[in-house]
Amino acid sequence: MMPVFQFRMVVDTPPTEAQAVALVGLPDAPAVEVAPEEQVGVVWFDRSAPRLATAIVSAAHDLERVGLRPIRVEPRDQVTVPEAAARLGRPAEWFRTWLTGTLGEPGAPSPMPMRPAGRERFFSWDDVEAWARERLDPDLPDGPPVLTAATLVLRLRRCGRGVDGLPELLDLIEARP
Template sequence: MGLHHFALLLERLPDKRRAAALVAEHQDIYLNPDQREVTVQREAGTLAEAVASAIRDLEAADLPPIRVYDGDWVTLAHIGERVGRSREAVRLWAIGKQGPGGFPPPLNPGRETKFYSWTEVSAWIRRHTVLDVPLHEPDLVVANLLLQARRLAPRVRDGEVLSALLDLHLQPAGLR
């Protein structure tokens, strides 16, 4: 068991009475009725369990979350700040002019300001440099994507085909 910290964004501002009842019942959920952001400090076996249970608690209180703040999208400058290097040093990694190559591609290629996945970049930095960067676990990123998928699912024409992609990738490798 560990204490897991994360934040969620609600679909709408909470009703003050509903928010007070939720906070009274769940002492680990912090909610300002004038904001859509909810912070959670939940004891659970894993981060995934903590996030899933908090989402269920919020939905049961008719306060559905629409996003999990995952901190995954970062610019070259953000990467530099996180690892104690200049933006230029990180840019050189990204274009293959320094380092071993294979830097993760941007999430939005072709744009002036490029964003990268911190989950992918932190793994690359740990593998290819001597920098002691904490590995960014993908649980919050996946939880955020799943919340988005649930919201968009009613608008998808061929959802069963796309759902099959999820089934294939969330199974443990030995069960495929």
């Protein structure tokens, strides 16, 4: 089972109705949110991919194909057990027994105090990921540092074309002291 990565991408302008329709028509049907007070749009993705970086790149290309420019990537911090299990590439009921059920582990993350309208409780993704990496699988797919790197790459794409010496600056990424 391929993991599902959940994140949101902020775009530089609110999507038009036609752009929102085009995005919702994609196979993974991202949700589109307009933030008029900030003059930006937000597109929520649940994207299947082998790695978070792959999911982010394909989402950015989808946004660009409909004429939107992604400017930042943000995590979805609150997850339910099924969402956490999907991110980890595990069956939800198996993961539920580890996290909250009969195999409930000492030190497992506790649900967040807020209670949604439905039956599912929410957990902090950061807590779940750290616990799962330590207890279940040290080789989990890459996590939040990829979101920071993706945002930096998006910023570089916007301003880097006019930077004198950009190739030398990019060498810093691989350079070791």
